[in-house]
Amino acid sequence: MKKTIQVSNQGATLDTGRRNFLKLSGIGIAVAGLTLIGCDDDNFDYTQNNGIFDLGTGDVGVLNYAYALEQLEADFYTKVVNNFYSGISSAEKEILTDLYHHEVIHRDFFKAAISGATNNVLPTLEFQYPSVNFNDRNSVLATAKALEDTGVAAYNAAGKYISNPAYLVLAGKIVSVEARHAAAIRDLISPGTAAFSGDDVINANGLDVAKEPKEIVMAAGGFIKTPFTWKEQGIN
Numbered sequence: 001m002k003k004t005i006q007v008s009n010q011g012a013t014l015d016t017g018r019r020n021f022l023k024l025s026g027i028g029i030a031v032a033g034l035t036l037i038g039c040d041d042d043n044f045d046y047t048q049n050n051g052i053f054d055l056g057t058g059d060v061g062v063l064n065y066a067y068a069l070e071q072l073e074a075d076f077y078t079k080v081v082n083n084f085y086s087g088i089s090s091a092e093k094e095i096l097t098d099l100y101h102h103e104v105i106h107r108d109f110f111k112a113a114i115s116g117a118t119n120n121v122l123p124t125l126e127f128q129y130p131s132v133n134f135n136d137r138n139s140v141l142a143t144a145k146a147l148e149d150t151g152v153a154a155y156n157a158a159g160k161y162i163s164n165p166a167y168l169v170l171a172g173k174i175v176s177v178e179a180r181h182a183a184a185i186r187d188l189i190s191p192g193t194a195a196f197s198g199d200d201v202i203n204a205n206g207l208d209v210a211k212e213p214k215e216i217v218m219a220a221g222g223f224i225k226t227p228f229t230w231k232e233q234g235i236n
Helices: 058-082 090-117 137-162 165-189 213-223
Strands: 002-006 033-042
Touching: 058 090, 058 137, 058 165, 058 213, 090 165, 137 165, 137 213
Parallel strands: none
Antiparallel strands: 002 033
């Protein structure tokens, strides 16, 4: 059955009046007011085994995958802004708070979009950060860098698995924001350098690195406590 999904950022708590590096009002919330049309939930087959959630097949599998990553980033930045590391500057607070707002909106948008297409919605995941010292600047920024770089690489590779053009537009809008996040974090770590577009994430053709779901789940798996599978992509 075809469905039309209307999603907006209504109810999101944002301070768009601040003039800061990322300036929310300047970039526009990537997902605000986006309408996704033509979702056919008859195409989304999935199975659950032993109580472990499977992300599903087709576009819903990809959306649940992105939702898992956005849940992780939103959870991480929630912890960061609720207990800023020692010695943080006001500029760093503003940047990290902006990133927090963006990731929460991305997370909530995916939940709404997937819920409008299928009942196979990834549940709220639990996360852990055993090696992160949230009171230490280097530890927090290194983790943020790893998460942002991983998120960009994940979207870059996942695009080819999306069949619905509306979802592809959504992914393109969000990955552009995630890339700004990655650049901002890299500049905080190495200000005034070319690290924001380092050779470790930009290849010889000037293109962002892309990593397959298996690589991404392996890289992020240490943070994720709740098990899930994505059998379509060989993640068991």
